[in-house]
Amino acid sequence: SQQGEEDPQALSIQEGENATMNCSYKTSINNLQWYRQNSGRGLVHLILIRSNEREKHSGRLRVTLDTSKKSSSLLITASRAADTASYFCATARRGNQGGKLIFGQGTELSVKP
Amino acid sequence: DAGVIQSPRHEVTEMGQEVTLRCKPISGHNSLFWYRQTMMRGLELLIYFNNNVPIDDSGMPEDRFSAKMPNASFSTLKIQPSEPRDSAVYFCASSPDSVDNEQFFGPGTRLTVL
Numbered sequence: 001s002q003q004g005e006e007d008p009q010a011l012s013i014q015e016g017e018n019a020t021m022n023c024s025y026k027t028s029i030n031n032l033q034w035y036r037q038n039s040g041r042g043l044v045h046l047i048l049i050r051s052n053e054r055e056k057h058s059g060r061l062r063v064t065l066d067t068s069k070k071s072s073s074l075l076i077t078a079s080r081a082a083d084t085a086s087y088f089c090a091t092a093r094r095g096n097q098g099g100k101l102i103f104g105q106g107t108e109l110s111v112k113p
Numbered sequence: 114d115a116g117v118i119q120s121p122r123h124e125v126t127e128m129g130q131e132v133t134l135r136c137k138p139i140s141g142h143n144s145l146f147w148y149r150q151t152m153m154r155g156l157e158l159l160i161y162f163n164n165n166v167p168i169d170d171s172g173m174p175e176d177r178f179s180a181k182m183p184n185a186s187f188s189t190l191k192i193q194p195s196e197p198r199d200s201a202v203y204f205c206a207s208s209p210d211s212v213d214n215e216q217f218f219g220p221g222t223r224l225t226v227l
Contacts, residue, residue: 031213031214033215041220041221042117042204042206042218042219042220042221043156043206043218044218045215045217048213048215090216092213092214099144099163099208099211099214100158100161100169100214101158101214101216102158103155103156103158104155105155106155106156
């Protein structure tokens, strides 16, 4: 069954604005990861947050994790047209073997110049 | 490192034909994953290997699909016979043997079955 679910499914903003995407999951996790996919390309890892962390930053990215609500958010500040892509959350369950991740359906972000 | 390498990048075939997709993971990575992505179903995990051993193939849609990993540097995903509903982008990803299990994706193979 789907572990991660993102919302919104699609988001359209102007360049310079902030973009916030949310992810909910169902079971206990070791970590939660965010990936980006440009059209026609493979997914690229952006940032990872462990279950004992609440917030993490990387450049213009800020990720939060609330394990009590089983949810995470990805904030992209000062967005650029080049940020246009699909963004996926993925969870690594506690006790999983071999590094299996469960991916959500993704949020399609469009940043208009 | 060249990253995860997949071939072919595009494949067009006719229904009933055998299709073989290939993947070379990043050297030193212990886990390898095959995914399928479609608009309708999103990104689905088909099968994954750890140290060349299949761990979970519960995502393989049916017996027409099979995957092998004969050594640490090569894996194949075979569809025989192919059907139009198999049309999708197939991704291979690899991951080092670490607690964080970040995955590195290949560019994908776009399969069209006519």
